[in-house]
Amino acid sequence: MTNWLATTIIVVSLLGAAYGLVATLRDRAMDWGHLIALGVVEVLLILQVVLGFLKLADDEGPRDSATFIGYMLGILLIPAAGAGWGVLERSRWGPAVIVVACLSVAAMIARMDQIWTGNV
Amino acid sequence: MSEQNPASEQNPAVDGAATRSGPGRLLVAVYAIFALAAGARAGVQIATRFSEAPLAYTLSAVAALIYILATVALALGGRTSRRVAFAALSVELAGVLIVGTLSLADADAFPDATVWSGFGRGYAFIPLVLPVIGLYWLRRTRPAGAGSAPAGTS
Numbered sequence: 001m002t003n004w005l006a007t008t009i010i011v012v013s014l015l016g017a018a019y020g021l022v023a024t025l026r027d028r029a030m031d032w033g034h035l036i037a038l039g040v041v042e043v044l045l046i047l048q049v050v051l052g053f054l055k056l057a058d059d060e061g062p063r064d065s066a067t068f069i070g071y072m073l074g075i076l077l078i079p080a081a082g083a084g085w086g087v088l089e090r091s092r093w094g095p096a097v098i099v100v101a102c103l104s105v106a107a108m109i110a111r112m113d114q115i116w117t118g119n120v
Numbered sequence: 121m122s123e124q125n126p127a128s129e130q131n132p133a134v135d136g137a138a139t140r141s142g143p144g145r146l147l148v149a150v151y152a153i154f155a156l157a158a159g160a161r162a163g164v165q166i167a168t169r170f171s172e173a174p175l176a177y178t179l180s181a182v183a184a185l186i187y188i189l190a191t192v193a194l195a196l197g198g199r200t201s202r203r204v205a206f207a208a209l210s211v212e213l214a215g216v217l218i219v220g221t222l223s224l225a226d227a228d229a230f231p232d233a234t235v236w237s238g239f240g241r242g243y244a245f246i247p248l249v250l251p252v253i254g255l256y257w258l259r260r261t262r263p264a265g266a267g268s269a270p271a272g273t274s
Contacts, residue, residue, distance in 0.1 A: 067164050078156075085152075093146050097146055
């Protein structure tokens with residue numbers, strides 16, 4: 001995995017989760033900031049797919065790459081689905097969805113790093 | 121208890137929106153994450169090494185199907201969907217308790233983890249808590265006058 005990118009994704013996701021949590025606690029609906037945060041995460045994840053496949057093609061990474069590729073592609077769904085599902089709810093529970101989406105992305109990236117290094 | 125209740129204060133349960141509104145929005149999101157996690161895990165396990173642990177991997181697939189079913193049923197929230205959701209969540213609760221116990225008691229039968237192993241230990245025990253919250257939520261959002269519920273308890 002590209003370490004700087006994985007770290008960036010985790011940091012941005014955690015910031016996005018914190019931002020969503022603030023709105024939830026203050027009883028606010030989702031705003032543009034939440035959508036932008038998810039958009040940034042999504043772009044970073046797409047970048048990770050590109051770099052990930054390049055590295056895999058270079059024979060880096062885990063020997064059994066199926067799980068890793070599954071994570072790498074499956075994780076793309078989360079910010080998009082979270083944005084769509086959260087924006088439909090005009091209450092504090094919209095940003096709460098963003099919290100779940102962002103924390104899931106961060107957890108999945110951490111897990112991907114374990115799979116990549118074979119440290120399962 | 122009849123369905124004709126013209127004075128029913130706007131009850132979102134009528135059009136099935138109750139289970140996905142408010143906190144339910146969050147519940148469905150968490151279920152969707154687990155549907156994805158369990159589904160992907162089961163898919164990889166079955167595609168790459170089913171023969172190593174058929175029991176555990178079949179259970180993985182069953183768990184994944186239940187999460188998918190629960191996600192969709194909670195998101196739809198109509199009358200039939202509520203029944204499906206109730207069934208799925210009940211099976212899920214039984215599953216996490218049974219598989220959780222067996223995975224600790226008879227570790228040999230579960231050489232590889234499922235979402236329910238060790239009561240969902242690998243997932244911060246969320247699989248254990250989720251069906252309980254979900255069943256409570258179904259009860260909270262029960263439409264007035266539905267089923268055998270006494271009037272005024274919802």
